Amino acid sequence: MVTNLNMSDQDLLSLFKGGDTAAFKMIYERYWQLLYVSACKVLKDEEEAKDVVQEVFISLLNKGATLEINVSFSSYLYTAVRYKVFDYISRKKVRQDHLDTLDNYVSAGNLCTDHALLEKEINDEMEKEIQNLPEKMRIVFELSRKAELSHKEIADILNISDKTVKKQINNAIKLLKPKFINHYFLLF
Template sequence: MAQDDHVAFNTIYNRYWVEVLNLAVHKIGDIMEAENIIQDIFVSLWKRRHSLIITNALENFLYVSVKYRVIKVLNRQRTERLYNETDGLTVDILDDSTQQYLSFEELRQRLEMLIGKLPEQSRLIYRMNKEENMSYKAIAEELNITERSVEAHLARAKKTLKTALGAFLTTFLL
């Protein structure tokens, strides 16, 4: 695809579009909005084909893309709903729920950054377990390693994240 191969892109599209569309519909509950999300993802994938570097499975990249696009859409819908509920009156955007969302978003970004700093194998295993809800056994079979190894990688990853997030939360909450 990086060499402008339309056939490669079409193959990727045909292989994954139904799967990621179903995920988006499940998360957002609106088929039209889900179709827009998936279309945007594939358009972005094509536009960024020369500079995009995908280190894990393409399927994982697409799932994460859907997840973040759904969050954006839900946030936009919430903002529109708040605006409509007030009939165009000015809304105090920094109400408590918005502040909580912003705090959560900062925490989520910090977690994502910390996950990105994990060793590649630990990062992959962590994402497979937490984002794809794969069992230790399924991960072990897919990566051709022992369940004990999966367990050890996850334990180290969780310890690293807990330590780093603990320090972040202490400074964040004070």
């Protein structure tokens, strides 16, 4: 049972992994506000930032004893929040793109059921293939293609080089392109 408020992160983590719920509560109280401020700076929306931070703590709670951390605990938490923020931005952008596409079809009067259904199936398949990319490659690809960030912006956000960003995107395209080359002609 946690009794020392000045306990180190490593000690708290060990107790938490051992099933001590008071240790989890102390971790939560120690980091929630800091992580929230970090998420809020990027998202510019308090409710979205709260949701992201809650997701990180729920994930932490679910991992429990199986949690493996190879960096400092605070670095682990900040990185988890950063990835959740990027994932949230990416999902939000995809949803908005789908709504915009639907709006364009309806307003242009081009709502052809067969064509729209085929496009939806291809988009769903493409999204599934994107989700199957290695995690870091997927994040870089989604930030580039869905969030429409430049290589430099992505490099700054992820603390990697522009060259790494470009290579990750090229590798993602090489993996995805062969799977969809035939679908391109079906749409046009």
